[in-house]
């Protein structure tokens with residue numbers, strides 16, 4: 001398998017959450033097609049990760065490829081200051097439509113983290129503009145993850161999050177205990193709001209499924225209570241659907257299962273079907289017009305690659321695929337297969353919990369895994385699964401077939417049972 005690694009890569013290139021002092025081996029991929037990632041030596045791995053939630057149609061999809069090729073012949077990029085273009089206009093229309101026209105002001109950015117930074121700026125500017133400058137803190141729940149940039153790190157889980165090293169430097173916000181699966185623990189959240197509402201600009205949460213902060217599920221009743229109390233105390237609700245958006249939990253957006261609407265929504269990852277980096281922060285008229293008493297409503301943010309036309313074109317094609325292809329049945333089928341297949345893991349001594357939500361299967365182990373040893377094991381079983389901490393989880397592309405999903409789950413069972 002040695003030709004699947006690259007010594008130059010190892011010595012000179014940082015990979016996510018990696019160290020130059022003790023670099024790990026990274027498997028070298030030569031191409032990807034459908035649900036398969038191909039190693040240099042030709043080995044095909046079934047992809048269980050959708051490249052971190054994003055490649056919902058797998059790889060090398062003819063319709064998505066064509067969208068980019070057609071746009072490429074017109075223009076790859078133009079600045080968005082003073083200029084606009086049809087792919088961005090179409091994408092804004094699509095995003096408004098799939099949010100049931102309840103959110104209708106769109107800010108395009110270039111990564112999930114940046115879209116959350118923009119959401120935070122919007123919320124702060126809104127409160128200043130409403131003559132409430134003391135409302136300049138955020139409230140979130142423990143176990144969350146919202147990205148890696150500095151402002152956003154401050155609302156990731158303060159202890160288990162990947163950013164606890166910088167705790168002393170980051171701004172201090174409020175953290176409520178994590179809701180339980182049944183949506184309990186709202187009382188603590190409520191207490192923080194009652195005591196500090198005059199200092200809180202916005203609540204920020206991942207709805208129903210917290211991702212990288214621990215893959216926790218919670219009930220929609222909790223979110224409904226959050227929405228109500230935010231309304232009561234003039235606190236904005238920011239929902240981060242960068243991981244959960246575009247069908248992953250069973251509906252286009254997770255919030256749509258909860259009979260609520262956020263004030264600000266962040267989307268990214270699967271927005272482009274995982275083809276290119278693009279994100280959006282989408283809000284209501286109330287918030288967008290409510291900024292106007294500060295800086296004449298100008299939102300001071302404008303990334304160079306804002307609304308990149310190639311990314312917008314492929315995003316439009318991916319949303320059309322979702323709408324034309326009954327994604328809900330696909331996600332439901334994956335969900336049922338994951339439930340059937342992963343249930344038996346529950347009986348293993350090594351496992352503390354199995355959780356399924358939409359097309360996401362999560363196995364929480366008793367002990368942290370050693371990535372250096374477990375990663376090659378998955379590859380030996382010809383699947384691509386990237387655990388972290390105590391979590392082995394899969395969120396495969398929606399196009400995965402039953403026999404491929406069976407193989408993924410089989411590999412998980414075999415490998416975990418030998419730990």
Ligand SMILES: Cc1ncc(COP(=O)(O)O)c(C=O)c1O
Pocket residue numbers: 052111112113114116145146147148206211212240241242243244268269
């Ligand atoms: C819920 C959530 N928010 C924000 C982000 C950050 O997105 P990006 O990595 O595109 O900056 C992620 C990435 O994993 C995420 O899962």
